[in-house]
Amino acid sequence: MRVGKCIIFFKKVDYKYQAIVLGKYDVAETDRIYVLYTREAGKIRLPAHGVRKPQAKLAGNLETLAHSEVFVARARGKGRITGVIPVDFFASIKEKIHTMEKVFWVLGIFDRLVTQEEKDERIFELLLGYLRAIDAAEVEDATKTDIFTYGFIFKLLHLLGYGLEMSKCVACGAMLKPGENFFESERGGTVCAACAARGGKRVKITDEAVKFIRLFLENKIENLGKIKAEEKKLSNLKLVASEAIKWIAG
Numbered sequence: 001m002r003v004g005k006c007i008i009f010f011k012k013v014d015y016k017y018q019a020i021v022l023g024k025y026d027v028a029e030t031d032r033i034y035v036l037y038t039r040e041a042g043k044i045r046l047p048a049h050g051v052r053k054p055q056a057k058l059a060g061n062l063e064t065l066a067h068s069e070v071f072v073a074r075a076r077g078k079g080r081i082t083g084v085i086p087v088d089f090f091a092s093i094k095e096k097i098h099t100m101e102k103v104f105w106v107l108g109i110f111d112r113l114v115t116q117e118e119k120d121e122r123i124f125e126l127l128l129g130y131l132r133a134i135d136a137a138e139v140e141d142a143t144k145t146d147i148f149t150y151g152f153i154f155k156l157l158h159l160l161g162y163g164l165e166m167s168k169c170v171a172c173g174a175m176l177k178p179g180e181n182f183f184e185s186e187r188g189g190t191v192c193a194a195c196a197a198r199g200g201k202r203v204k205i206t207d208e209a210v211k212f213i214r215l216f217l218e219n220k221i222e223n224l225g226k227i228k229a230e231e232k233k234l235s236n237l238k239l240v241a242s243e244a245i246k247w248i249a250g
């Protein structure tokens, strides 16, 4: 659900950001620091003064998950948030408890994986596309949510420069054959059974998981809803994702 434009309040404005709120934490008596992923500057942290006062209007448009236009006045440091125009609250996500839990879990992973304060519009579009795709689902469907969620995670890993080689063995370079294969987090790709037998830290990867990851990387996030799957076939995919996240984010 998109919300209408309503200007909350403005003082001085030096910067304007398209932002998705990743999280927030309280500081001082009534202030809050917001962690935002912005189209213009990547991940940034910005304070908002007085937002925890009962009459403050800013906080409602800066809830975690919200897509907003954020206005910043620069006094010292990076400045502070002085105004917000809400774009989308993703209200439909918040109506579905399990979906919302999954999305909040992913925002936490996103926050851990994206550490650089560096502009990358592809990552902004991916995050926005993921939230819109999940928001558009009319009923709670755990499998579909998982496909979008793991599709998002693998696409994000790829955009962050993590290789995800899924057609060759990263150790010997041989083309991958269906059957017994492994995934090595450190080298970011599949390893054949012969190479895996020589040791190293690897987890099994099923042919289905290889196929899913290829589909995720070849397709736009909004089109991943067309992928049909049974929930139990996603368990290996989840294991591979958690191994890769552990290796990158620690």
Ligand SMILES: [Zn+2]
Residues within 6 Å of the ligand: 169, 170, 171, 172, 173, 174, 191, 192, 193, 194, 195, 196
């Ligand atoms: Zn090999």
